[in-house]
Amino acid sequence: MTLRVRVDLRLGSLHLDVDLDVEPGETVAILGPNGAGKTTLLRCIGGLAPIDAGRLALDDDVWDEPGAGIFVPPERRSVGFGFQDYVLFPHLSARENVAFGPRSRGVAKREARHRAEEWLGRVGLGDVAGAKPEALSGGQAQRVALARALATDPQVLLLDEPLAALDASTRGEVRRDLRAHLAAFPGVRILVTHDPIDAATLADRLVIVEDGRIVQTGTLAEVTGRPRSRYVAELVGVNLVQGVASGNDVALDGGGVLVVPSEERGAVFAVIRPQAVALHRTRPAGSPRNVWSGRVASVELLGDRVRVRVDGSPALVAEVTPAALHELALVEGAEIWVSLKATEVNVFAG
Amino acid sequence: MSRAGRRAPWLVALLGLFGFALVVLPLIGLLREASWGNLWNDLGTPQAWAAIKLSLICSLWATALAMVLGVPLAWVFARIDFPGRSFVWALTVLPMVLPPVVAGVALLDAFGRSSFVGARLHSWFDVQLTFSTAGVVLAETFVAMPFLVITVEAAFRSLDRRYEDAAVTLGASRWTVFRRVILPMAGPGIAAGAVLAWARALGEFGATITFAGNIKGRTQTTPLAVYLLLESQPEVATALSVLLLAVSVTVLAVLRRRWLVRS
Numbered sequence: 300m301t302l303r304v305r306v307d308l309r310l311g312s313l314h315l316d317v318d319l320d321v322e323p324g325e326t327v328a329i330l331g332p333n334g335a336g337k338t339t340l341l342r343c344i345g346g347l348a349p350i351d352a353g354r355l356a357l358d359d360d361v362w363d364e365p366g367a368g369i370f371v372p373p374e375r376r377s378v379g380f381g382f383q384d385y386v387l388f389p390h391l392s393a394r395e396n397v398a399f400g401p402r403s404r405g406v407a408k409r410e411a412r413h414r415a416e417e418w419l420g421r422v423g424l425g426d427v428a429g430a431k432p433e434a435l436s437g438g439q440a441q442r443v444a445l446a447r448a449l450a451t452d453p454q455v456l457l458l459d460e461p462l463a464a465l466d467a468s469t470r471g472e473v474r475r476d477l478r479a480h481l482a483a484f485p486g487v488r489i490l491v492t493h494d495p496i497d498a499a500t501l502a503d504r505l506v507i508v509e510d511g512r513i514v515q516t517g518t519l520a521e522v523t524g525r526p527r528s529r530y531v532a533e534l535v536g537v538n539l540v541q542g543v544a545s546g547n548d549v550a551l552d553g554g555g556v557l558v559v560p561s562e563e564r565g566a567v568f569a570v571i572r573p574q575a576v577a578l579h580r581t582r583p584a585g586s587p588r589n590v591w592s593g594r595v596a597s598v599e600l601l602g603d604r605v606r607v608r609v610d611g612s613p614a615l616v617a618e619v620t621p622a623a624l625h626e627l628a629l630v631e632g633a634e635i636w637v638s639l640k641a642t643e644v645n646v647f648a649g
Numbered sequence: 650m651s652r653a654g655r656r657a658p659w660l661v662a663l664l665g666l667f668g669f670a671l672v673v674l675p676l677i678g679l680l681r682e683a684s685w686g687n688l689w690n691d692l693g694t695p696q697a698w699a700a701i702k703l704s705l706i707c708s709l710w711a712t713a714l715a716m717v718l719g720v721p722l723a724w725v726f727a728r729i730d731f732p733g734r735s736f737v738w739a740l741t742v743l744p745m746v747l748p749p750v751v752a753g754v755a756l757l758d759a760f761g762r763s764s765f766v767g768a769r770l771h772s773w774f775d776v777q778l779t780f781s782t783a784g785v786v787l788a789e790t791f792v793a794m795p796f797l798v799i800t801v802e803a804a805f806r807s808l809d810r811r812y813e814d815a816a817v818t819l820g821a822s823r824w825t826v827f828r829r830v831i832l833p834m835a836g837p838g839i840a841a842g843a844v845l846a847w848a849r850a851l852g853e854f855g856a857t858i859t860f861a862g863n864i865k866g867r868t869q870t871t872p873l874a875v876y877l878l879l880e881s882q883p884e885v886a887t888a889l890s891v892l893l894l895a896v897s898v899t900v901l902a903v904l905r906r907r908w909l910v911r912s
Contacts, residue, residue: 347814373817380818386811390833399829400819451820 302455302487305353306343315339315511323454326481326488328502330495330534336511337491338383341457344489345380346373357454357487374403379448381458385440387432393419393443394428400451418446422480438469445480456481458490462497471648474500496570496647499539507531523616536606538571538615544646555612558588558641568647573606575643576617579636580627587638595633598624605629609637676894683891684884691888699866700874700889704851707782707870711789711850712797712843718790719797719846720839724831726798727805742795752791753859760787760860784861785868789850796849797842804838805831841904848900852893 304319315336321327329337342348344355346362349370355363362371379400387396397415402408419428422442432440441461448456461477462470478501481488492498498505499519507515507522515522515531523536542551544563550556557569577583583590593611605624607617615637619627629635657665684691691697726738744752760767760778770776778784812834816826832839854872861868863877871889878886 342814345818347818373814374820374822376818378818380815382811382815386809386815388812388815388830388834390836399816399821403816403819403821403825447819 300358300454300487302344302489303354303356304340304344306340306350306355307352308339308343308348308350310339310348313339313511315343317508317511317513319506319513319516321487321489323486325504326490326502327504327506328498329489329491329506329508330493330498331508332493332530332534335508337493337508338459340508341380341459341489341491344455345378345457346371346376347380377451377454379451379453379456381444381448381456381461383460384464385432385444387435387440387443387447389432392429392431393424393435393439396432396443397447397450400447404451414450415446418450419443422446422476436469437465438473441465441473442476445477449480449484453486455487456484456489458488460492461490462494463492475648477501493534495534495537496539496568499537500568500647507534536573536616536618538573538576538613540569540571540613540615542567542569547641549646551613553613555591557613557639557644559644559646560642561646563646563648565648570645570647571615571639571643573616573618575639576609576615577638578607578609578617578619578623578627578629579638582636583638588641589639589644590636592634592636595629595631595635597631598629609635611637615639679887679890679894683887687884688888688891691885692892694882694885696865696869696874696878696882697885697889700869700871701892703782703785703866703869704871707785707789708847708850708853710786711793712847714786714790715794715797715846715850716839716843719794719842720801720832722794723798723801723842724805724827727802741798744792745795745799747792749792749853749855750859752856753788756784756788756791756856756860760784779860780862780864780868782861782867785857785870788856788860789853792853792856793846793850797839797846800842800845801835801839804835804842807838808834844900844903848897851896 300323302321304317304321306315306317308315313334313336317336317340319327329340331337339348343350343363350363350365352365354361354366357377361367361369362376363369388399391399394412394415397418398411401411401414406414416425416428419425422445424439424442424446427435427439432443435443441464445461448458462474465473474497481501490501503518505517505519505522506513509530519539522531523539540551540553540557542549542557544559544565544567546562547558547560548556549559549563549567549569559569577587582592591611593609593614596608596610596614599606599608600621603621605619605621607619607624607629609615609617617637619629627635692701722741726734757779758764760770762768762771762777762779767778770778778787808831812830813826816830821829852872853870854876857868857870858873863869863873869877871893875886875889875893878889
């Protein structure tokens with residue numbers, strides 16, 4: 300079962316021209332700036348925006364092929380759609396929201412209700428089944444929306460900015476839960492986000508969409524290591540390392556230890572902006588808590604900035620000015636010192 | 650009023666005051682004229698009571714009819730773009746600005762016994778609308794439905810389309826979307842439109858008397874009774890007027906949250 304997406308669609312000033320295959324069991328994150336066509340692409344797959352040309356099919360089941368005169372309306376596609384801001388029906392309780400899909404697909408009232416309660420229990424909301432959406436917190440609404448999208452047992456799950464509406468305090472926890480639910484869903488999983496952290500922590504593969512076209516695709520390491528445009532570099536060009544925290548120290552999975560600003564425990568992600576990584580010819584004196592030495596692996600010019608990949612423990616990407624490049628004599632293979640303030644490390648519970 | 654910037658020019662203030670007086674003085678007159686002690690007795694006289702009952706029945710039927718026909722019409726106007734849409738819309742709301750007596754004449758010319766629709770209704774179904782209670786309902790629906798249509802259309806337009814998107818991705822048919830999402834979400838707007846249409850139907854005079862006549866117990870609604878009783882039993886006419894005024898005030902109170910507190 301493969302979702303094959305060949306989409307050509309003009310909508311206002313947007314020209315969406317995308318060719319993408321997604322396998323079941325794989326989570327694909329579509330990243331891109333506002334207006335890039337991410338949501339429109341999702342709407343095409345869900346049947347909310349008919350395509351102009353191309354072919355959209357789940358295996359041999361063609362959903363949209365204008366050339367052959369085929370268009371399967373959204374209500375007959377096996378798709379679970381999670382909308383940005385969730386779009387829960389405000390006049391229905393959480394339970395009725397989740398039961399809406401099964402009810403609409405012909406499941407008897409009691410059975411639909413039962414199924415809804417089962418799903419709400421699965422996302423940890425069994426006790427608020429009777430609450431109206433206005434009474435739910437952002438995190439709860441997100442989980443109701445997820446349960447609603449999954450309650451029809453779709454083969455394809457589409458999530459549009461599933462975490463964008465959440466504040467920072469609940470985001471980490473909801474993200475972790477979402478990751479578990481995504482892992483438990485056996486079908487095709489596509490999510491749209493503008494947040495590289497969400498993409499990095501939730502997806503197996505990133506698809507960068509810019510101006511209606513795919514500019515790059517690959518794993519996080521592939522995309523981060525070799526961004527193909529200034530925009531991609533800014534969007535996903537962050538350093539992301541995993542490790543196990545104990546107090547202020549994080550023992551990194553790939554070797555090395557990072558001192559972080561807050562006390563943590565257990566598996567964590569640490570995110571470091573390349574601009575925060577400082578490079579020195581000699582061991583720096585003074586306050587930085589994280590200092591280690593490495594070897595320059597690659598130097599890449601991107602407009603007025605230079606991305607320098609430094610192998611070491613950990614291996615990171617630093618971004619410096621062309622002047623610094625010259626001053627530090629940064630060439631491939633050069634020995635170099637790396638420093639990083641503890642306060643520049645953002646830690647997320649994994 | 651203490652700040653100079655908020656003070657109105659005296660001419661504006663004076664004209665505004667006159668305008669307010671113009672509206673309020675007749676109401677004061679009506680309330681002064683009412684014999685409050687006998688109000689219930691006056692309303693209980695056979696003719697008054699028959700008119701009140703008929704008014705209730707006809708206005709509620711008219712409201713129901715306006716909802717059944719007007720809500721779908723409002724949905725079409727809010728969601729479907731078809732050639733000549735604005736022309737059809739203008740025709741639909743025309744009764745709001747049409748003199749009611751003209752509405753009555755037009756209804757006679759369409760549904761009267763010898764008219765092009767009325768003659769067929771009579772020969773095929775043996776139905777006669779003129780001078781019948783059904784005729785009153787038809788006249789009231791004709792003038793009241795536009796109020797419902799424009800209110801409900803606005804309610805439909807203000808609905809976020811993504812709720813409909815969400816419903817179809819969950820497998821809902823178009824009918825299910827309409828019944829389980831659009832209707833309940835537009836519920837407050839539909840209720841407001843219904844109240845407005847009901848108030849208009851209740852006060853209908855010109856079209857009713859022209860089309861359905863003024864037959865006691867059959868087509869004589871409260872406003873018609875007021876007009877007729879003004880000569881013979883002015884105290885009953887006044888009592889009925891006070892009743893209609895009370896209904897109007899209640900309607901305003903019900904709709905207050907919707908229109909008056911918008912700013």
